[in-house]
Amino acid sequence: AQSVTQLDSQVPVFEEAPVELRCNYSSSVSVYLFWYVQYPNQGLQLLLKYLSGSTLVKGINGFEAEFNKSQTSFHLRKPSVHISDTAEYFCAVHYGGSQGNLIFGKGTKLSVKP
Amino acid sequence: KAGVTQTPRYLIKTRGQQVTLSCSPISGHRSVSWYQQTPGQGLQFLFEYFSETQRNKGNFPGRFSGRQFSNSRSEMNVSTLELGDSALYLCASSLEAGLSYEQYFGPGTRLTVT
Secondary structure: OEEEEEEOEEEEEOOOOEEEEEEEEOOOOOOEEEEEEEEEOOEEEEEEEEOOOOOEEEOHHHOEEEHHHOOEEEEEEEEEOOHHOOOEEEEEEEOOOOOOOEEOOOOOOEEEEE | OOOOOEEEEEEEEEOOOEEEEEEEEEOOOOOEEEEEEEEEEEEEEEEEEEEEEEEEEOOOOOOOOEOOOOOOEEEEEEOOOOHHOOOOEEEEEEOOOOOOOEEEEEEOOEEEEE
Protein backbone atom coordinates (compact mmCIF):
# COMPACT_ATOMS: atom_id res chain seq x y z
CA ALA A 1 0.00 0.00 0.00
CA GLN A 2 1.10 3.54 -0.63
CA SER A 3 2.42 5.19 2.51
CA VAL A 4 4.27 8.17 3.92
CA THR A 5 6.58 7.82 6.90
CA GLN A 6 7.74 10.69 9.03
CA LEU A 7 10.51 9.14 11.02
CA ASP A 8 10.41 11.46 14.04
CA SER A 9 7.21 12.19 15.93
CA GLN A 10 8.90 14.93 17.97
CA VAL A 11 11.98 17.05 17.32
CA PRO A 12 13.25 19.39 20.04
CA VAL A 13 15.82 21.95 18.96
CA PHE A 14 17.33 25.15 20.31
CA GLU A 15 16.65 28.50 18.71
CA GLU A 16 19.01 29.40 15.81
CA ALA A 17 20.06 25.77 15.40
CA PRO A 18 19.53 23.95 12.07
CA VAL A 19 16.78 21.37 11.77
CA GLU A 20 15.88 18.53 9.43
CA LEU A 21 12.49 16.82 9.47
CA ARG A 22 12.55 13.51 7.68
CA CYS A 23 9.97 12.10 5.28
CA ASN A 24 10.07 8.88 3.29
CA TYR A 25 7.44 7.50 0.94
CA SER A 26 6.80 4.15 -0.66
CA SER A 27 8.22 3.91 -4.12
CA SER A 28 6.19 4.91 -7.12
CA VAL A 29 6.80 5.90 -10.70
CA SER A 30 5.60 9.42 -10.25
CA VAL A 31 4.90 11.34 -7.09
CA TYR A 32 4.13 14.88 -6.09
CA LEU A 33 5.40 15.93 -2.68
CA PHE A 34 4.27 18.52 -0.16
CA TRP A 35 5.12 19.86 3.27
CA TYR A 36 2.46 21.53 5.39
CA VAL A 37 2.66 23.25 8.77
CA GLN A 38 -0.08 23.34 11.38
CA TYR A 39 0.01 25.84 14.23
CA PRO A 40 -2.10 25.14 17.34
CA ASN A 41 -5.84 25.45 16.74
CA GLN A 42 -5.34 26.28 13.09
CA GLY A 43 -5.65 24.54 9.76
CA LEU A 44 -2.74 23.52 7.58
CA GLN A 45 -0.59 25.92 5.60
CA LEU A 46 1.45 24.88 2.58
CA LEU A 47 5.20 25.35 3.12
CA LEU A 48 6.43 24.03 -0.21
CA LYS A 49 5.75 21.51 -2.94
CA TYR A 50 7.59 19.46 -5.53
CA LEU A 51 5.76 18.72 -8.77
CA SER A 52 8.66 18.50 -11.22
CA GLY A 53 11.92 20.19 -12.14
CA SER A 54 14.69 21.07 -9.70
CA THR A 55 14.94 18.62 -6.84
CA LEU A 56 15.72 21.41 -4.35
CA VAL A 57 12.56 23.26 -3.49
CA LYS A 58 12.43 26.49 -1.53
CA GLY A 59 9.36 27.41 0.47
CA ILE A 60 8.06 30.04 2.81
CA ASN A 61 9.58 31.04 6.15
CA GLY A 62 13.09 29.97 5.07
CA PHE A 63 12.29 26.27 4.68
CA GLU A 64 13.57 24.10 1.86
CA ALA A 65 13.29 20.44 0.93
CA GLU A 66 15.14 18.10 -1.39
CA PHE A 67 13.48 15.41 -3.47
CA ASN A 68 15.64 12.29 -3.60
CA LYS A 69 14.14 9.72 -5.92
CA SER A 70 16.65 6.97 -5.22
CA GLN A 71 16.15 7.30 -1.46
CA THR A 72 12.39 7.95 -1.85
CA SER A 73 12.79 10.86 0.55
CA PHE A 74 11.69 14.47 0.80
CA HIS A 75 13.34 15.87 3.92
CA LEU A 76 12.53 19.37 5.14
CA ARG A 77 15.34 21.64 6.33
CA LYS A 78 15.87 25.06 7.83
CA PRO A 79 19.36 26.41 8.60
CA SER A 80 18.31 28.46 11.63
CA VAL A 81 15.00 28.03 13.45
CA HIS A 82 13.02 30.55 15.46
CA ILE A 83 10.68 30.14 18.40
CA SER A 84 7.82 30.92 16.00
CA ASP A 85 8.61 27.75 14.01
CA THR A 86 7.21 25.66 16.85
CA ALA A 87 4.37 23.75 15.20
CA GLU A 88 3.47 20.38 13.72
CA TYR A 89 4.78 19.58 10.25
CA PHE A 90 3.17 17.17 7.82
CA CYS A 91 4.64 15.56 4.75
CA ALA A 92 2.11 14.59 2.07
CA VAL A 93 2.45 12.61 -1.14
CA HIS A 94 0.25 12.33 -4.18
CA TYR A 95 0.87 9.06 -5.98
CA GLY A 96 0.15 10.27 -9.48
CA GLY A 97 -2.96 10.06 -11.61
CA SER A 98 -5.59 12.70 -11.90
CA GLN A 99 -7.89 10.87 -9.53
CA GLY A 100 -5.36 10.28 -6.78
CA ASN A 101 -5.44 12.04 -3.48
CA LEU A 102 -2.98 13.26 -0.88
CA ILE A 103 -1.63 10.76 1.64
CA PHE A 104 -0.27 12.40 4.78
CA GLY A 105 2.42 11.33 7.20
CA LYS A 106 1.61 11.20 10.90
CA GLY A 107 3.32 14.52 11.54
CA THR A 108 6.42 15.78 13.35
CA LYS A 109 6.08 18.17 16.27
CA LEU A 110 8.90 20.68 16.15
CA SER A 111 9.61 22.33 19.49
CA VAL A 112 12.03 25.25 19.42
CA LYS A 113 13.51 26.15 22.79
CA PRO A 114 15.16 29.46 23.70
CA LYS B 1 -9.77 38.34 0.99
CA ALA B 2 -11.48 36.23 3.64
CA GLY B 3 -10.04 32.78 4.24
CA VAL B 4 -11.79 29.45 4.35
CA THR B 5 -14.46 29.42 7.03
CA GLN B 6 -15.90 26.38 8.71
CA THR B 7 -18.96 26.22 10.90
CA PRO B 8 -19.47 25.29 13.59
CA ARG B 9 -15.99 25.29 15.13
CA TYR B 10 -16.94 22.87 17.88
CA LEU B 11 -19.68 20.30 18.07
CA ILE B 12 -20.72 17.64 20.57
CA LYS B 13 -23.01 14.87 19.41
CA THR B 14 -24.28 11.59 20.77
CA ARG B 15 -23.57 8.21 19.22
CA GLY B 16 -26.19 7.34 16.62
CA GLN B 17 -27.00 10.94 15.74
CA GLN B 18 -26.11 12.62 12.47
CA VAL B 19 -24.18 15.82 11.88
CA THR B 20 -23.69 18.34 9.09
CA LEU B 21 -20.57 20.47 8.80
CA SER B 22 -20.27 23.49 6.57
CA CYS B 23 -17.38 24.97 4.63
CA SER B 24 -17.26 28.28 2.78
CA PRO B 25 -14.28 28.46 0.42
CA ILE B 26 -12.27 31.51 -0.45
CA SER B 27 -14.18 33.69 -2.90
CA GLY B 28 -13.53 32.51 -6.44
CA HIS B 29 -12.32 29.06 -5.43
CA ARG B 30 -14.22 26.23 -7.08
CA SER B 31 -12.64 23.14 -5.53
CA VAL B 32 -13.30 21.98 -1.97
CA SER B 33 -11.71 19.01 -0.22
CA TRP B 34 -12.46 17.49 3.17
CA TYR B 35 -10.06 15.75 5.55
CA GLN B 36 -10.42 13.98 8.89
CA GLN B 37 -7.65 14.43 11.45
CA THR B 38 -7.35 12.13 14.47
CA PRO B 39 -4.44 11.40 16.82
CA GLY B 40 -4.42 7.74 15.85
CA GLN B 41 -4.93 7.84 12.09
CA GLY B 42 -3.55 11.28 11.37
CA LEU B 43 -4.86 13.19 8.37
CA GLN B 44 -7.03 11.25 5.96
CA PHE B 45 -8.67 12.43 2.76
CA LEU B 46 -12.46 12.21 2.70
CA PHE B 47 -13.58 13.68 -0.62
CA GLU B 48 -13.09 16.45 -3.15
CA TYR B 49 -15.76 18.46 -4.91
CA PHE B 50 -15.38 20.60 -8.00
CA SER B 51 -18.20 22.40 -9.78
CA GLU B 52 -20.81 20.61 -7.65
CA THR B 53 -19.46 17.16 -8.61
CA GLN B 54 -17.58 14.74 -6.42
CA ARG B 55 -14.27 14.36 -8.16
CA ASN B 56 -12.50 12.04 -5.77
CA LYS B 57 -13.31 10.00 -2.67
CA GLY B 58 -11.20 8.54 0.09
CA ASN B 59 -11.60 5.22 1.83
CA PHE B 60 -14.43 6.02 4.24
CA PRO B 61 -17.76 4.24 4.79
CA GLY B 62 -20.94 5.45 3.13
CA ARG B 63 -22.00 7.14 6.38
CA PHE B 64 -19.75 9.98 5.27
CA SER B 65 -21.19 12.03 2.44
CA GLY B 66 -20.86 15.50 1.06
CA ARG B 67 -22.12 17.93 -1.48
CA GLN B 68 -21.21 21.22 -3.08
CA PHE B 69 -23.54 24.02 -3.98
CA SER B 70 -23.49 26.32 -6.99
CA ASN B 71 -21.72 29.02 -4.95
CA SER B 72 -18.96 26.47 -4.17
CA ARG B 73 -19.92 26.20 -0.51
CA SER B 74 -19.74 22.62 0.68
CA GLU B 75 -21.28 20.51 3.38
CA MET B 76 -20.34 17.14 4.70
CA ASN B 77 -22.68 14.86 6.57
CA VAL B 78 -21.97 11.97 8.87
CA SER B 79 -24.89 9.71 9.74
CA THR B 80 -25.18 7.22 12.58
CA LEU B 81 -22.25 8.70 14.46
CA GLU B 82 -19.76 6.40 16.14
CA LEU B 83 -17.30 7.21 18.92
CA GLY B 84 -14.47 6.82 16.41
CA ASP B 85 -15.84 9.70 14.35
CA SER B 86 -14.55 12.13 16.97
CA ALA B 87 -12.01 14.17 15.08
CA LEU B 88 -11.00 17.50 13.64
CA TYR B 89 -12.61 17.88 10.22
CA LEU B 90 -10.68 20.16 7.91
CA CYS B 91 -11.91 21.75 4.73
CA ALA B 92 -9.57 23.08 2.07
CA SER B 93 -10.33 25.13 -1.01
CA SER B 94 -8.38 25.79 -4.17
CA LEU B 95 -8.91 27.86 -7.26
CA GLU B 96 -9.32 24.86 -9.52
CA ALA B 97 -9.01 21.11 -9.15
CA GLY B 98 -5.55 19.64 -9.52
CA LEU B 99 -2.29 19.69 -7.63
CA SER B 100 -0.86 22.76 -9.32
CA TYR B 101 -3.30 24.80 -7.34
CA GLU B 102 -2.50 25.41 -3.69
CA GLN B 103 -5.04 24.22 -1.14
CA TYR B 104 -5.98 26.70 1.58
CA PHE B 105 -7.20 25.10 4.77
CA GLY B 106 -9.83 26.33 7.18
CA PRO B 107 -9.41 26.11 10.98
CA GLY B 108 -11.52 22.96 11.17
CA THR B 109 -14.58 21.74 13.04
CA ARG B 110 -13.82 19.70 16.14
CA LEU B 111 -16.47 17.00 16.50
CA THR B 112 -16.80 15.09 19.75
CA VAL B 113 -19.06 12.04 19.81
CA THR B 114 -20.13 10.83 23.26
